[in-house]
Amino acid sequence: MTTPPEGLLFDVAVPPTPVERLLLLADQYVQHNDMLDRLLRVGSPSEHGAHVASAGQLASATHSAITAVTDERLFESHELSEAVVRLKQLAFLSSASADHALPIARTLTALAPAAAMGCAKTVARELRRRRGSTTDAPGHRLTDTHHSALWEVAGGNVVATSSQGRQYVHYRDERVLIGTLRSLEANGLAERVAKSAPSAYIGGPLQDRIRLTAVGTTALAAAISRPPATRAPSTTPSPAVAKAAARSR
Structure with missing residues (x-):
């Protein structure tokens, strides 16, 4: 039995795919928004610093997701270009939210989870077009x-x-x-x-x-x-075909 090289003695975690990274980003935004909602519900709109670190981490995570997508070097369709622009907007809004009080900060990231999810679906579709389907x-x-x-x-x-x-x-x-x-x-x-x-x-x-x-x-x-999923050919004739068949009898 051969001994693996010293640098390979430990398993290295497989990095998330671009689609997984975007789903994880959506989850990070959900957690961030939940934190802001809890603070607002207990009447702490003056807790300006409570969300600053989280907002900075979100901006960084969003930039990392953008890099992961662009590193795939996919054909830049209109859909993919728009998805990257949306991600850049999320990064900007996350960074900007750190400079505002909680109510405004919450508004700036309110739609971020849905936006990240939409980008995940777009990137998945573009990857499928380029490389074919993946397995579950x-x-x-x-x-x-x-x-x-x-x-x-x-x-x-x-x-x-x-x-x-x-x-x-x-x-x-x-x-x-x-x-x-x-x-x-x-x-x-x-x-x-x-x-x-x-x-x-x-x-x-x-x-x-x-x-x-x-x-x-x-x-x-x-x-x-x-x-x-593709539907199997139907054995039931369409109404138009059935009507035409009835006339020919």
């Missing part, structure tokens, strides 16, 4: 329901609460059932962070933010990098 993460080929739920989670749109011994899931766009959430958690695709999301109303309890795990991020990135 091993053991985690997603159903349509899980795909939709993970996308909703990645955008910071899902929280969980409990009341009188029962658990509830709150979502914004795509419906996420408690059974679906439990399935995602059981498969290591999603996790809940207790009392990290702002309350649903002033004076209410903090909610549990649902976030993607590392495995969930990889699985979702692979899913959006696949080409759309």
